[in-house]
Amino acid sequence: MAGVRVERGPGRPRQEHVTGAVLSAVLELVTEQGLSAVTMDAVAARAGVSKPAIYRRWPGKHELVLAAAETRIGVLAVPDLGDFRAELRAVLDARLDVYRIPGTARLLAGLIAAVEEEGAVRGAYQRYVSRTMGETRKILERGIARGDVRADVDVQAAATLVAAPLIFRLVIEQQVPDARFAADLADMIARAVGSPA
Amino acid sequence: MAGVRVERGPGRPRQEHVTGAVLSAVLELVTEQGLSAVTMDAVAARAGVSKPAIYRRWPGKHELVLAAAETRIGVLAVPDLGDFRAELRAVLDARLDVYRIPGTARLLAGLIAAVEEEGAVRGAYQRYVSRTMGETRKILERGIARGDVRADVDVQAAATLVAAPLIFRLVIEQQVPDARFAADLADMIARAVGSPA
DNA sequence: GCCAAAACGATACCGAGAGTACCGTTATCC
DNA sequence: GGATAACGGTACTCTCGGTATCGTTTTGGC
Numbered sequence: 001m002a003g004v005r006v007e008r009g010p011g012r013p014r015q016e017h018v019t020g021a022v023l024s025a026v027l028e029l030v031t032e033q034g035l036s037a038v039t040m041d042a043v044a045a046r047a048g049v050s051k052p053a054i055y056r057r058w059p060g061k062h063e064l065v066l067a068a069a070e071t072r073i074g075v076l077a078v079p080d081l082g083d084f085r086a087e088l089r090a091v092l093d094a095r096l097d098v099y100r101i102p103g104t105a106r107l108l109a110g111l112i113a114a115v116e117e118e119g120a121v122r123g124a125y126q127r128y129v130s131r132t133m134g135e136t137r138k139i140l141e142r143g144i145a146r147g148d149v150r151a152d153v154d155v156q157a158a159a160t161l162v163a164a165p166l167i168f169r170l171v172i173e174q175q176v177p178d179a180r181f182a183a184d185l186a187d188m189i190a191r192a193v194g195s196p197a
Numbered sequence: 198m199a200g201v202r203v204e205r206g207p208g209r210p211r212q213e214h215v216t217g218a219v220l221s222a223v224l225e226l227v228t229e230q231g232l233s234a235v236t237m238d239a240v241a242a243r244a245g246v247s248k249p250a251i252y253r254r255w256p257g258k259h260e261l262v263l264a265a266a267e268t269r270i271g272v273l274a275v276p277d278l279g280d281f282r283a284e285l286r287a288v289l290d291a292r293l294d295v296y297r298i299p300g301t302a303r304l305l306a307g308l309i310a311a312v313e314e315e316g317a318v319r320g321a322y323q324r325y326v327s328r329t330m331g332e333t334r335k336i337l338e339r340g341i342a343r344g345d346v347r348a349d350v351d352v353q354a355a356a357t358l359v360a361a362p363l364i365f366r367l368v369i370e371q372q373v374p375d376a377r378f379a380a381d382l383a384d385m386i387a388r389a390v391g392s393p394a
Numbered sequence: 395g396c397c398a399a400a401a402c403g404a405t406a407c408c409g410a411g412a413g414t415a416c417c418g419t420t421a422t423c424c
Numbered sequence: 425g426g427a428t429a430a431c432g433g434t435a436c437t438c439t440c441g442g443t444a445t446c447g448t449t450t451t452g453g454c
Contacts, residue, residue: 010422010423010424010426010427010428010429011421011422011423011427011428011429011430012420012421012422012428012429012430012431013421013422013423013429013430014429014430014431015430015431018430018431034313034314035310035313035314036314036315039410039411039412040411040412040413041410041411041412049431049432050431050432050433050434051412051413051414051432051433052413052414052415052430052431052432052433053430053431053432055412055413055414056429056430056431060412060413061411061412061413105313106313109309109310109312109313110310110313112306112309112310112368112369113232113306113307113309113310115306115371116231116232116302116303116306116307117231117232117233117306118233122371125371126371129369129370129371133370153381153385154377154378154381157362157378157381157382157385158381158385160362160365160366160370160378161358161362161382161385161386163365163369164361164362164364164365164366164369165354165357165358165361165362167361167365167369168357168360168361168364168365169357169361171309172309172326172360172361172364173326173330173357174312174319174322174323174326180351181351181354181357184350184351184354185354185358188350188354188355188358188389188390189358189389191388191389191390192385192386192388192389193385193388207397207398207399207400207451207452207453209399209400209401209402209449209450209451210400210401210450210451211400211401211402212401212402215401215402236439236440236441237440237441237442238439238440238441246402246403247402247403247404247405248403248404248441248442248443249401249402249403249404249442249443249444250401250402250403252441252442252443253400253401253402257441257442258440258441258442
């Protein structure tokens with residue numbers, strides 16, 4: 001995902017702090033001033049780094065935005081809590097915490113635009129999305145095995161039902177989701193996929 | 198939303214076909230070559246129109262993209278069908294028809310990016326979103342009045358649950374939703390908000 | 395018929411931003 | 425000590441959004 005050069009060899013090695021400084025600069029700029037303020041010059045200046053140093057690590061702006069987004073919205077794993085409902089709450093609450101960080105909506109919007117514009121980013125993005133959705137699928141499959149999730153649900157469709165509403169409210173409705181909304185979602189989704197018992 | 202000059206008066210009137218040709222050009226370009234191909238010069242050339250003619254109608258690219266998106270994803274109204282489940286299917290199927298048109302994912306991505314970048318577009322966008330969600334809210338409220346939707350659901354949250362999954366699958370998961378997915382959604386949402394009866 | 399007004403196409407232009415090339419310098423491996 | 429490669433700095437090219445200006449054309453009002 002990151003730079004091209006990983007193996008050791010002759011030549012001056014990368015200065016590790018540069019990578020972190022650049023990613024932080026992207027997150028700061030997008031939070032404080034929005035997407036349009038994230039120019040390569042502004043990022044370089046904010047990070048105290050030269051522009052070529054950025055291009056040695058990422059092939060272009062789209063990839064940089066993707067990398068910055070990944071540091072924010074990482075893949076989270078939920079352990080077996082013995083109860084589908086509890087695990088559902090855990091997923092929603094964890095996502096809620098991330099989406100409530102200021103600037104996340106703008107960051108996601110930039111990510112979506114970057115993926116749509118640049119086919120090169122799509123591969124890494126696809127892997128990220130399927131990994132994230134995979135965690136939710138696991139919870140559903142545990143629930144089916146356990147018996148507190150209906151055996152006849154389409155797991156992939158149900159995973160989308162879980163993942164979509166929070167991000168929709170943030171990015172499309174342009175409102176920061178709150179705990180009440182997450183709780184309502186948990187109720188509705190539990191009825192949607194839970195065993196009738 | 199469109200041009201500034203509506204009232205009649207002296208001077209050469211707008212040529213109506215220009216507006217339509219420009220909007221069509223945007224949709225064609227985004228469908229055939231993606232978002233990055235939608236440059237003002239390309240739009241002008243494709244529409245057989247001069248660039249100033251575009252700027253007489255929309256103040257900037259963001260507004261143009263919003264206008265083009267609105268011609269595609271209009272607000273749809275669902276009549277009272279006497280049954281919540283049937284109306285739910287009607288909403289999902291109608292949305293499905295639109296989202297399956299090639300290029301719609303790219304168009305939506307462009308819209309999201311435009312809104313996030315340009316505060317000026319936000320007002321019109323907000324009105325559009327709340328109008329669209331309002332139609333879904335109406336269906337839920339009819340259902341509550343009728344008795345086939347639980348009276349204790351949060352209508353706004355439920356509307357998000359209905360609207361989010363299709364668009365999420367298209368824009369985030371990067372897959373065109375199919376009829377099977379829409380049917381699964383209808384099943385799950387009906388259990389989520391339908392009366393226990 | 396004539397004039398003001400405003401849209402039209404065409405073109406040239408400006409400024410900003412993405413990305414690249416080249417510099418001399420510095421750090422590391424062999 | 426030499427090859428390698430990252431570093432900051434700078435200057436550059438190219439593309440794109442947006443504006444200005446031109447002469448031309450089409451309308452309404454007198």
